[in-house]
Amino acid sequence: MNRLDVLSPVVYLSNNWLSLTGVLLVTTSTVFWLFLLPANFGAETVHPYLGILIYLLLPGGFFGGLAMIPLGIYLESRREKKSGEYPASFPPLDLRHTGLRRLLAFVVLATGANLVIASQFTYHAVNYMDSVNFCGQTCHSVMSPEFTAYQNSPHSRVECVKCHIGPGAGWFVKSKLSGVGQVFAVTFNTYPRPIPAPVHNLRPARETCETCHWPQKYGEDRLRVFRKFGDDEANTRTETVLLIRIGGGNGGPGIHGAHLGEGVSIRYAHTDEKRQDILWVERRDKDGKTTRFQAPDSKSGANAQVREMDCMDCHNRPTHIYELPERAVDNALASGAISPALPFIKKKSVELLKTTTGAGIPAALAAYYRDNHAPVFSEKRAEIERAAAAVRAIYDRNVFPQMKVTWGTYINNIGHTDFPGCFRCHDDTRAASDGRKLTQDCNTCHSLLAMDEAGPKILSDLGIGK
Numbered sequence: 001m002n003r004l005d006v007l008s009p010v011v012y013l014s015n016n017w018l019s020l021t022g023v024l025l026v027t028t029s030t031v032f033w034l035f036l037l038p039a040n041f042g043a044e045t046v047h048p049y050l051g052i053l054i055y056l057l058l059p060g061g062f063f064g065g066l067a068m069i070p071l072g073i074y075l076e077s078r079r080e081k082k083s084g085e086y087p088a089s090f091p092p093l094d095l096r097h098t099g100l101r102r103l104l105a106f107v108v109l110a111t112g113a114n115l116v117i118a119s120q121f122t123y124h125a126v127n128y129m130d131s132v133n134f135c136g137q138t139c140h141s142v143m144s145p146e147f148t149a150y151q152n153s154p155h156s157r158v159e160c161v162k163c164h165i166g167p168g169a170g171w172f173v174k175s176k177l178s179g180v181g182q183v184f185a186v187t188f189n190t191y192p193r194p195i196p197a198p199v200h201n202l203r204p205a206r207e208t209c210e211t212c213h214w215p216q217k218y219g220e221d222r223l224r225v226f227r228k229f230g231d232d233e234a235n236t237r238t239e240t241v242l243l244i245r246i247g248g249g250n251g252g253p254g255i256h257g258a259h260l261g262e263g264v265s266i267r268y269a270h271t272d273e274k275r276q277d278i279l280w281v282e283r284r285d286k287d288g289k290t291t292r293f294q295a296p297d298s299k300s301g302a303n304a305q306v307r308e309m310d311c312m313d314c315h316n317r318p319t320h321i322y323e324l325p326e327r328a329v330d331n332a333l334a335s336g337a338i339s340p341a342l343p344f345i346k347k348k349s350v351e352l353l354k355t356t357t358g359a360g361i362p363a364a365l366a367a368y369y370r371d372n373h374a375p376v377f378s379e380k381r382a383e384i385e386r387a388a389a390a391v392r393a394i395y396d397r398n399v400f401p402q403m404k405v406t407w408g409t410y411i412n413n414i415g416h417t418d419f420p421g422c423f424r425c426h427d428d429t430r431a432a433s434d435g436r437k438l439t440q441d442c443n444t445c446h447s448l449l450a451m452d453e454a455g456p457k458i459l460s461d462l463g464i465g466k
């Protein structure tokens with residue numbers, strides 16, 4: 001009799017379907033877990049939903065399986081005792097023991113099969129879950145607004161995880177855990193529509209954005225031309241030309257330097273969820289001197305929240321960029337996707353975007369020209385159809401009824417024409433104790449080289465007018 005023989009009843013009794021399933025679960029989850037582990041720690045960023053597998057399903061399988069083994073043994077012994085099959089003594093535990101041989105063979109086979117499956121599966125699963133398609137399309141209708149807007153943005157080649165998780169272990173785990181919650185929300189259909197912004201558990205922007213954007217580099221002036229088209233029959237085109245003082249190109253601190261320069265930090269108190277109603281703003285410069293700018297009609301700050309300013313307070317839409325009808329149609333006209341030669345096309349397109357559904361746009365636009373501009377309708381049929389397709393595309397990439405996303409649902413904080421943006425603070429009323437105000441002077445943030453002019457001289461001087 002050797003010492004292992006005490007285990008003999010266990011081996012004998014574990015020969016039942018419940019315990020064997022348990023063994024299978026335990027070996028499977030162990031093997032898969034071991035394979036997924038390097039993906040978890042090795043890669044810089046891994047998709048949160050992989051965490052569901054690693055942190056939820058596999059441990060669940062492991063512990064569930066572990067519990068099934070003794071439960072199976074217990075039920076088996078009860079059954080055998082009842083039916084009188086229960087042996088008076090158990091055979092010694094060596095390889096002649098059929099129960100042990102069968103159990104060992106089972107474990108070896110299951111592990112072997114798992115090794116083959118896991119090595120194939122995990123490699124593809126990890127790659128797939130990291131991909132933009134997984135993020136954007138797996139939860140298709142939920143994320144379709146963000147995915148669509150992203151595809152039309154300067155970051156369309158940047159993976160979702162680069163901004164939504166970023167480097168390092170801490171946020172990695174945090175995002176895994178929140179990913180688990182998100183999948184439940186999608187499964188049980190409890191997620192909010194639209195997905196609310198600002199995102200509260202977004203990683204501080206400087207830790208993600210600055211893995212690619214070097215603070216000193218974005219320190220130059222930038223020339224921008226905004227093209228607009230009128231509501232008149234000729235869709236008269238005008239241009240606004242701005243030299244935006246992003247950095248200290250002209251000797252001053254520039255926009256980035258003023259808010260995020262070395263040693264500078266700005267805090268503000270807001271009273272609403274969307275961070276639009278700002279109560280006071282406090283700037284701390286590199287010598288540690290703080291200046292507080294307070295609105296004159298100081299509202300009660302009882303439920304105000306204080307936030308430290310970062311990239312997000314201006315660039316909250318770096319990639320999920322939704323357009324407004326006027327601006328989207330202007331851009332399509334400027335790029336030629338919509339022909340400016342069609343009478344009233346600007347006015348009509350904007351009107352249709354605001355009143356019709358995407359699918360209704362082509363017919364409505366055609367009907368408009370047929371009923372009101374018959375000669376144009378017969379001569380420029382192809383141009384009308386092309387314009388209709390472009391207007392419909394604008395609608396389809398900005399309005400998502402099933403997610404309750406429509407024009408203006410998501411606020412953009414850059415600029416001040418479509419949303420309050422910079423003017424949330426720079427409203428010329430908030431003053432410091434020394435009387436200094438948060439300026440609204442038109443030439444502080446940009447030089448206004450031309451404003452709503454038809455063919456401004458500055459553009460021909462620069463050789464970029466047309």
Ligand code: HEC
Nearest residue numbers: 135136143146155158159160163195197198199316319320
């Ligand atoms: C360049 C960085 C960046 C990339 C790449 C990126 N996002 Fe975002 N995303 C953001 C920021 C910043 C916000 C938060 C906006 C806010 O708080 O107002 C956000 C917000 C969201 C939201 C919340 C709803 C909203 O529109 O505010 C969802 C959902 C989302 N992103 C999904 C995705 C998916 C899916 C991808 C990949 C297809 C992706 N993101 C790629 C930066 C990024």
Ligand code: HEC
Nearest residue numbers: 154155158162163205208209210211212213311312315318
């Ligand atoms: C993985 C790298 C990466 C990360 C992370 C990243 N960006 Fe970018 N970003 C880029 C690249 C590349 C471009 C240039 C695209 C181009 O010029 O076509 C760009 C362009 C931009 C632009 C200029 C857009 C324009 O109109 O020309 C802004 C603003 C910007 N990023 C802000 C952000 C912010 C804010 C974040 C953090 C939420 C961020 N980026 C995160 C790679 C990144």
Ligand code: HEC
Nearest residue numbers: 206209210213218222224244246255259260310311314315
């Ligand atoms: C106070 C508002 C504000 C903050 C805060 C801010 N930016 Fe900007 N940033 C701007 C403006 C305005 C522009 C110019 C936009 C335009 O060209 O229309 C800009 C432009 C950029 C560009 C494009 C530069 C170029 O030359 O193409 C990048 C990249 C960028 N910002 C990244 C960042 C990052 C990263 C952060 C956070 C560390 C940040 N910004 C914080 C206002 C801000």
Ligand code: HEC
Nearest residue numbers: 254255258266268281283314414415421422424425444445
């Ligand atoms: C949360 C409040 C807040 C928002 C939003 C904000 N700023 Fe500022 N900004 C400040 C504060 C505070 C100062 C410092 C003013 C001072 O010390 O006189 C400042 C200073 C500046 C300066 C330097 C002014 C000077 O006199 O030299 C520029 C330029 C500027 N901001 C541009 C912008 C632009 C562009 C935006 C929008 C994209 C913006 N700001 C949004 C708070 C804000």
Ligand code: HEC
Nearest residue numbers: 226240414415416417422426439440441442444445446451
């Ligand atoms: C606090 C900084 C700031 C101040 C002050 C400011 N602007 Fe701007 N403005 C911006 C920024 C940033 C943009 C670029 C927005 C973008 O990137 O789309 C802009 C864009 C514009 C545009 C083009 C917008 C469009 O979409 O057609 C016009 C026109 C303009 N500003 C006019 C003015 C006038 C007039 C004043 C004076 C009353 C003024 N701005 C004061 C920051 C400022």
